[in-house]
Amino acid sequence: MGYRVAVVGATGNVGREMLNILAERQFPVDEIVVLASRRSLGSEVSFGERTLKTTDLDTFDFTGWDMALFAIGSDATKIYAPKAAAAGCVVIDNSSLYRYDPDIPLIVPEVNPQAVHGYAKKNIIANPNCSTAQMVVALKPLHDRATIKRVVVSTYQSVSGSGTKGIDELWDQTKSIYNPTDNKPPRTFTKQIAFNVIPHIDVFLDSGETKEEWKMVAETKKIIDTKIKVTATCVRVPVFVGHSEAINIEFEDFLDEDEARDILRESPGIMVIDKREDGGYVTPVECVGDFATFISRIRQDSTIDNGLNLWCVSDNLRKGAALNAVQIAELLGREVLKKG
Ligand code: 2RA
Numbered sequence: 139m140g141y142r143v144a145v146v147g148a149t150g151n152v153g154r155e156m157l158n159i160l161a162e163r164q165f166p167v168d169e170i171v172v173l174a175s176r177r178s179l180g181s182e183v184s185f186g187e188r189t190l191k192t193t194d195l196d197t198f199d200f201t202g203w204d205m206a207l208f209a210i211g212s213d214a215t216k217i218y219a220p221k222a223a224a225a226g227c228v229v230i231d232n233s234s235l236y237r238y239d240p241d242i243p244l245i246v247p248e249v250n251p252q253a254v255h256g257y258a259k260k261n262i263i264a265n266p267n268c269s270t271a272q273m274v275v276a277l278k279p280l281h282d283r284a285t286i287k288r289v290v291v292s293t294y295q296s297v298s299g300s301g302t303k304g305i306d307e308l309w310d311q312t313k314s315i316y317n318p319t320d321n322k323p324p325r326t327f328t329k330q331i332a333f334n335v336i337p338h339i340d341v342f343l344d345s346g347e348t349k350e351e352w353k354m355v356a357e358t359k360k361i362i363d364t365k366i367k368v369t370a371t372c373v374r375v376p377v378f379v380g381h382s383e384a385i386n387i388e389f390e391d392f393l394d395e396d397e398a399r400d401i402l403r404e405s406p407g408i409m410v411i412d413k414r415e416d417g418g419y420v421t422p423v424e425c426v427g428d429f430a431t432f433i434s435r436i437r438q439d440s441t442i443d444n445g446l447n448l449w450c451v452s453d454n455l456r457k458g459a460a461l462n463a464v465q466i467a468e469l470l471g472r473e474v475l476k477k478g
Pocket of ligand 1: 268295301
């Protein structure tokens, strides 16, 4: 006995990855439906060996469906998620719409699985921002051992975080630099992204942070511990898939780099590749398609009493979005719905 599962936004990058990962992890599906907007109606998407045709989200009745993995923007989610939740279908939402609602759990299963029991308040569970998900997987085991006081993180985020348009823009701009043409591809980013980096993701806030930076602060506090101080600089880089992060951590207690490495090696969802030699670390191109959060460059920060630096890389479409959502579905099934 398995679950009746809907994937909402099945034709987008994250929606397609959700289907791939549901199949790869052999999630116990009794029935699956792939929902999309009218303009994508009839589009075909892969689910393992099967090819599915999309159904119209606007007229779909979620009654009798166990869970719906949402991968559509906040505006559309605001319309359809409440409909699904009211019909008794648990929504696992990848947009930012519900992440900061105190009545809705924000979950990274390796970090705060117990939060899944809070889903029933609104029948909705929120998936964190991609840049947050990989970071809290790395932080949690170290926090349990030595209590984190402060985190300073700089991100190097791939263009796929901004969607298909970002991928197309990097590709088109790179080609046009080598083969100049008159047609100017449409701009997604505010400045050239090819052979450049842009210290701006999402909108600017009055504080001078960008909303992406604010998300990392707010979500880390909600998922791990509100007492942790976080400051972030989020940067877009000319990489297609894979977010990287340089993370500096200050602890309450001293944590030796070797002990930190051993702890991370034994922690769920983490792959430590950390040799102090040429190539002894992970780069984004090597993480694509993998489930793991990779950690490299683990080393003491000798400028403070209890400091540590590390390098964190993960596939932003997988752990940063689709994989985490499927892991929440697995957690929900295992701990709450208990079919399958
Ligand atoms: C980005 N984290 O990378 C944001 C949304 N996925 O663009």
